[in-house]
Amino acid sequence: MSRPLALAACFLLAAAVPAAPPPREKEDGPGYIDLKPHLNHKMKDDFHSGNYPGNNLSSLPTGKQALAKVKFNIGDGVMQLGSSSVEGKPEKITGIKVGRAVEKLHFLHATGYSAPADTVIAKYVVHYADKTKAEVEVVYGKDVVDWWAYPDKEGPTRGKVAWEGKNEASKGFDATIKLYLMTWKNPEPKKKVASIDFVATARDTGAAPFCVAITAEDK
Numbered sequence: 599m600s601r602p603l604a605l606a607a608c609f610l611l612a613a614a615v616p617a618a619p620p621p622r623e624k625e626d627g628p629g630y631i632d633l634k635p636h637l638n639h640k641m642k643d644d645f646h647s648g649n650y651p652g653n654n655l656s657s658l659p660t661g662k663q664a665l666a667k668v669k670f671n672i673g674d675g676v677m678q679l680g681s682s683s684v685e686g687k688p689e690k691i692t693g694i695k696v697g698r699a700v701e702k703l704h705f706l707h708a709t710g711y712s713a714p715a716d717t718v719i720a721k722y723v724v725h726y727a728d729k730t731k732a733e734v735e736v737v738y739g740k741d742v743v744d745w746w747a748y749p750d751k752e753g754p755t756r757g758k759v760a761w762e763g764k765n766e767a768s769k770g771f772d773a774t775i776k777l778y779l780m781t782w783k784n785p786e787p788k789k790k791v792a793s794i795d796f797v798a799t800a801r802d803t804g805a806a807p808f809c810v811a812i813t814a815e816d817k
Contacts, residue, residue: 629814630671637675652766683804708745
């Protein structure tokens with residue numbers, strides 16, 4: 599084969615091989631965990647006993663919101679667990695997909711009704727891709743208290759108030775409604791988190807935990 603023909607063949611081969619895709623850049627910003635498949639109570643629907651018309655979360659802004667300096671993506675409902683005071687809701691919600699390594703998990707949550715101080719009312723079970731797991735306890739009085747906040751009622755000692763508002767029912771009792779931020783630092787930040795379960799652990803106390811949003815942070 600002559601030199602010009604050989605060069606032409608090389609050019610044709612190079613043109614036939616598709617260029618390699620550019621390396622995927624790491625996504626910036628928070629990792630919003632998709633709770634939509636697991637939401638079982640609408641914000642606009644009255645919560646818990648249903649004895650107080652207007653006792654809902656319709657005043658909570660939805661979409662991407664920065665609360666207590668953490669970004670959350672808030673949908674149109676919550677994951678509500680049941681208790682002796684809240685019938686018809688599950689003991690646990692499983693298989694909340696994460697699919698990434700995380701440094702921290704931020705939980706926006708609260709509970710309906712109270713429990714004795716220091717009672718573990720719920721836990722988030724973090725399932726790693728290697729089949730190991732970690733448990734994140736939600737302690738009444740430390741991480742959350744009843745979402746109805748009366749003027750003389752103490753807040754949690756460890757959780758932070760992330761949002762405060764009112765609804766038609768709380769106005770009649772001179773109370774506000776509050777959601778709390780709990781942040782968990784992952785002891786295994788290099789391991790991929792496959793999924794999370796949300797589990798009630800003190801149903802007999804009446805406390806009915808609910809989760810509004812979860813955000814993963816990888817730095």
